[in-house]
Amino acid sequence: MKRIFSGVKPTGHLTLGNYLGAVRQWVEVDQHRADALFSVVDLHALTVEHDPARVRRLSRQAATLLLAAGLDPQLCTVFVQSHVDEHARLSYLMECVATDGEMRRMIQYKEKSVRARDTGQGVRLSLLTYPALMAADILAYGTHEVPVGEDQTQHVELARDLAVRFNHRYGHVFTVPKATSPVVAARVMDLQDPMSKMGKSHENQAGIVYLLDDADTVRRKVMRAVTDSGREVVHDREASPGIANLLDLLAAATGGNPIELAGVYESYGSLKKDTAEAVVELLRPVRERHAELAADPGHVDKVLREGAERARGMARPLVDSAYRAIGLLPAV
Numbered sequence: 001m002k003r004i005f006s007g008v009k010p011t012g013h014l015t016l017g018n019y020l021g022a023v024r025q026w027v028e029v030d031q032h033r034a035d036a037l038f039s040v041v042d043l044h045a046l047t048v049e050h051d052p053a054r055v056r057r058l059s060r061q062a063a064t065l066l067l068a069a070g071l072d073p074q075l076c077t078v079f080v081q082s083h084v085d086e087h088a089r090l091s092y093l094m095e096c097v098a099t100d101g102e103m104r105r106m107i108q109y110k111e112k113s114v115r116a117r118d119t120g121q122g123v124r125l126s127l128l129t130y131p132a133l134m135a136a137d138i139l140a141y142g143t144h145e146v147p148v149g150e151d152q153t154q155h156v157e158l159a160r161d162l163a164v165r166f167n168h169r170y171g172h173v174f175t176v177p178k179a180t181s182p183v184v185a186a187r188v189m190d191l192q193d194p195m196s197k198m199g200k201s202h203e204n205q206a207g208i209v210y211l212l213d214d215a216d217t218v219r220r221k222v223m224r225a226v227t228d229s230g231r232e233v234v235h236d237r238e239a240s241p242g243i244a245n246l247l248d249l250l251a252a253a254t255g256g257n258p259i260e261l262a263g264v265y266e267s268y269g270s271l272k273k274d275t276a277e278a279v280v281e282l283l284r285p286v287r288e289r290h291a292e293l294a295a296d297p298g299h300v301d302k303v304l305r306e307g308a309e310r311a312r313g314m315a316r317p318l319v320d321s322a323y324r325a326i327g328l329l330p331a332v
Contacts, residue, residue: 005146091132147181209221233247
């Protein structure tokens with residue numbers, strides 16, 4: 001049976017983009033077709049300046065939202081990355097196999113290191129080396145497939161390269177994974193900047209719909225979405241990116257076709273209104289289920305504890321094999 005691994009980083013509140021771009025795929029497809037692991041990758045949140053209490057709070061919230069969205073612990077493994085020591089253990093071996101040049105070529109390092117320098121915070125070493133940890137996240141479980149968006153394929157390619165290099169030098173230990181494009185994913189752009197992807201950490205939150213936004217907030221954000229100078233409702237990402245984004249959202253929320261939906265509307269206002277209501281209804285069950293789970297933190301703790309135990313049972317034998325293969329003396 002194929003094994004899938006994917007994760008979400010607790011650096012901000014989860015957004016509609018996270019849900020439509022990844023989580024819905026995990027819920028509707030991946031947990032049913034493979035031995036799937038989904039992790040809140042909290043160690044990755046430490047690569048930049050952060051508030052420890054906020055990281056803990058967002059980690060719990062992210063885990064609760066994954067369950068609220070429909071991940072079923074009976075079908076898949078849901079856990080927090082730092083609860084499984086094998087991630088950190090294998091990360092160091094990946095650093096010993098990777099090269100400095102490979103780390104510095106990572107797009108996200110280039111972008112985030114510039115921002116860190118511009119703000120006078122300095123660049124943490126972990127920001128440079130975290131792709132090795134990401135490779136460890138994937139390789140520790142003998143992962144076959146990693147469902148990721150376009151912005152993360154470079155990291156999966158690095159994991160593939162490190163797996164092949166390790167196997168060649170020290171003997172076959174790792175499965176060589178591949179990146180897969182989500183089947184049901186939608187590309188969600190910022191409502192105030194439709195040329196940019198909707199992200200958790202953007203400073204201007206007016207264009208970001210968060211999964212826990214109440215209905216009135218969702219409506220307000222969608223109704224204030226940036227549109228275009230024209231009047232015609234067309235699905236053209238280059239000429240009319242704001243309208244195209246709204247059509248994509250409406251299609252993703254209703255199961256429609258954005259090009260066909262464009263022919264239904266004669267005004268931007270009616271499109272915005274219908275899109276807002278569709279998004280409200282899409283997120284309503286997630287918010288309601290989150291409220292139920294948040295009121296029973298013991299249940300969430302139990303799911304995460306059992307998930308970490310299962311994940312640890314999968315990862316430890318493989319990581320132990322990697323330690324032996326690379327030349328480390330086994331503990332007795």
